[in-house]
Amino acid sequence: xxxxxxxxxxxxxxxxxxxxxxxxxxxxxEAERCTVFFAxxxxxxxxxxxxxFRAARLVLRKGVGANTKWAAAxxxxxxxxxxxxGMTETLPLCTAWPWDxxxxxxxxxxxxxxxGKEIRIVDPESGRTLPAGREGEIYVRGPTLFAHYYRHPPxxxxxxxxxxxxxxxxxxxxxxxxxxxxRLKDVIKTAGVNVxxxxxxxxxxxxxxVGAAHVVGVPDPARGENVAAFVVAKSAVAAEELLAHCRARxxxxxxxxxxxxxxxxxxxxxxxxxxxxxxxxxxAARLVRAGGDRPATPPARRG
Numbered sequence: 001x002x003x004x005x006x007x008x009x010x011x012x013x014x015x016x017x018x019x020x021x022x023x024x025x026x027x028x029x030e031a032e033r034c035t036v037f038f039a040x041x042x043x044x045x046x047x048x049x050x051x052x053f054r055a056a057r058l059v060l061r062k063g064v065g066a067n068t069k070w071a072a073a074x075x076x077x078x079x080x081x082x083x084x085x086g087m088t089e090t091l092p093l094c095t096a097w098p099w100d101x102x103x104x105x106x107x108x109x110x111x112x113x114x115x116g117k118e119i120r121i122v123d124p125e126s127g128r129t130l131p132a133g134r135e136g137e138i139y140v141r142g143p144t145l146f147a148h149y150y151r152h153p154p155x156x157x158x159x160x161x162x163x164x165x166x167x168x169x170x171x172x173x174x175x176x177x178x179x180x181x182x183r184l185k186d187v188i189k190t191a192g193v194n195v196x197x198x199x200x201x202x203x204x205x206x207x208x209x210v211g212a213a214h215v216v217g218v219p220d221p222a223r224g225e226n227v228a229a230f231v232v233a234k235s236a237v238a239a240e241e242l243l244a245h246c247r248a249r250x251x252x253x254x255x256x257x258x259x260x261x262x263x264x265x266x267x268x269x270x271x272x273x274x275x276x277x278x279x280x281x282x283x284a285a286r287l288v289r290a291g292g293d294r295p296a297t298p299p300a301r302r303g
Contacts, residue, residue: 037063
């Protein structure tokens, strides 16, 4: 809907890959003179990290990710990329800034509701609707939502008011724009306090040597959970340096208690290409149980 049909409806051409491969992506972007970019964040990061990226002659003008740290590398300063939020069930976008909105807005959030959508932020425990500035579960209602999950009646997919409970964590600002903070299951409960994995990931990504960061909770008998991080570095960096970086930017309870450096090809992926956080949580628990909870340097690549 957001990529193929919207592009064809405006008379544009769609360039796709059956399997994402950064070198081929760069070749296609150059050869086809693509002006709009749509990909998962980890794919954009892999593209920018490619050795040939700086020499590539790209003409991208629009796309997603205006509110990401990689937007400045992928798009020119006067780009029209936007911040968006959506999922398959919402077909597809719930929120987005118009392409011609000021960059300060497009880069600051995921935008206000679009296409007749309604957004609520709800306390996941009490079910109470929360005001602007408060974090809670994102509820969505609107004319383009899916009918229901396969073999599940609509009553199991929507509440009595017709809202779909996304399972995502977010908040609305004073403009009514959404700030997506991550999956609810990615909220780590440590010593009675909630920590959004996305906030810790953002702090790690602010370090110039970090290419990707994936934060999960790992069981702890005293605290319930501890914050753990798997980090892919773009250049040489010590794990202790990354932890010091986090201590300077985060409250002490948000700083990872476990941090492992990994190569990108060592991270487990879902069939969609997204990093499999469930698998990372299991790996973190296994490493801690085995006593391998000290920050580790990734092994040298063989061959």
